[in-house]
Amino acid sequence: MERILSWNVNGLRACDRKGFRRFLDRSGASIVGVQEVRASAEQLPRRLTAPKGWHAEIVTAKRPGYSGVGLYSRRKPDAVETALGTRSFDEEGRVQLARFGRLVVANVYFPNGNGKDRDNSRVPYKLRFYRTLFERLERMRRGGFRVLVMGDFNTAHCEIDLARPRDNQKTSGFLPIEREEFDRWLAAGWIDCFRRAQPEPGHYSWWSQRGDCRQRNVGWRLDYVLASPAAQRYVRDAFILRRIQGSDHCPVGVDVDPAIFGS
Numbered sequence: 001m002e003r004i005l006s007w008n009v010n011g012l013r014a015c016d017r018k019g020f021r022r023f024l025d026r027s028g029a030s031i032v033g034v035q036e037v038r039a040s041a042e043q044l045p046r047r048l049t050a051p052k053g054w055h056a057e058i059v060t061a062k063r064p065g066y067s068g069v070g071l072y073s074r075r076k077p078d079a080v081e082t083a084l085g086t087r088s089f090d091e092e093g094r095v096q097l098a099r100f101g102r103l104v105v106a107n108v109y110f111p112n113g114n115g116k117d118r119d120n121s122r123v124p125y126k127l128r129f130y131r132t133l134f135e136r137l138e139r140m141r142r143g144g145f146r147v148l149v150m151g152d153f154n155t156a157h158c159e160i161d162l163a164r165p166r167d168n169q170k171t172s173g174f175l176p177i178e179r180e181e182f183d184r185w186l187a188a189g190w191i192d193c194f195r196r197a198q199p200e201p202g203h204y205s206w207w208s209q210r211g212d213c214r215q216r217n218v219g220w221r222l223d224y225v226l227a228s229p230a231a232q233r234y235v236r237d238a239f240i241l242r243r244i245q246g247s248d249h250c251p252v253g254v255d256v257d258p259a260i261f262g263s
Contacts, residue, residue: 001236002260003029004105005253006150006223008206009246012037012048012070018246021047024054029253030074033096033107035152037068061093068093069151071107075100084132088125095133097140101261103231104140108133108151113172120172126154130181137228138188146231146260149190152206152249153224157182157192160201161221173220190226193238193254205240206249214248223252234260 005027009015012034024032040060041049049056055076061067071080077098083090096107111129115121140147155178159165168174186192194203204219213219227235234257241251 001255002031002258003027003253003255004031004033004148004150004225005029005241005251006033006035006107006152006225007244007247007251008035008109008152008223008249010036010248011039012044012068013039015246016045016048020246021051023244023246023251024051024072027251031098031100031105032072033105033150034070034072035068035107035109037070037093038065039068040064057096057098059093059096062091066092067109069096069107069109071096071098071105073098073100084129084136086128086132089129089132094129097136099145102144102146102263103260104137104145104147106133106137106147106149106151108149108153110152110154112154113175113178118172120170120175123172123175123177126172127177127181130185134185134188141228141230144230145228146234147228148231148254148256149226150224150252152222153182154222155179155182156220156222157195161204163204163218163220173222185226189229191229191232191235193225193227193232193235194221194240194252196232196235197238203240204242205252209248223249225252225254227254231256231260 041058058070081097094109111126113123113126156162205223207214207219237255
């Protein structure tokens, strides 16, 4: 079995001080995608840019200390794309499309819809990003690839995906227009791997750092692995690793049949 993990680390250097490097080696994973790296490769220690036994790729945002994604894999990808062809998206360092044989792993840090004053002013940008990425991934599907999309989607899809849905009807991350965009992906055939495996409530991947939200499990499920139908056939389990500390998010992932990589 092959394990594929995703984790918004909320600053890779800060997460490393809390044990990220140890987690990486003990994870049992063959591919680990991280989001919100918030550092360039030059700012990171060698143990994070060239860890023994791993191939590492770091994508940096133009704005210092912002966004960024990273991919660690036990085998070197056949190819990695990091641009969607739109400057406003590509400057924020949000995407890695890594190909391993017939499998494409999209490691993505989706935008938050909040503006500087938490005014939802970035929601249109967020939705354009969703739609641009959707079209890119649909082309990959049509090209015969098995696609897994993982990362911080910055959207709780349904009421079951956050502890307090009534209190957040006007909060970015649970706006009807954002949830409708998520609906569009599922209507096109994408599968929410965790929800397919676990239909029960109370499972979240992000908790506010204010108060004791994590201890009380007052959270949101913002981190997902979506599978194309061709990839879903190889998914054997999906999970949230709630007990893993080091960030305000926790890792999520899937276990897949190794045949997902082959012909």
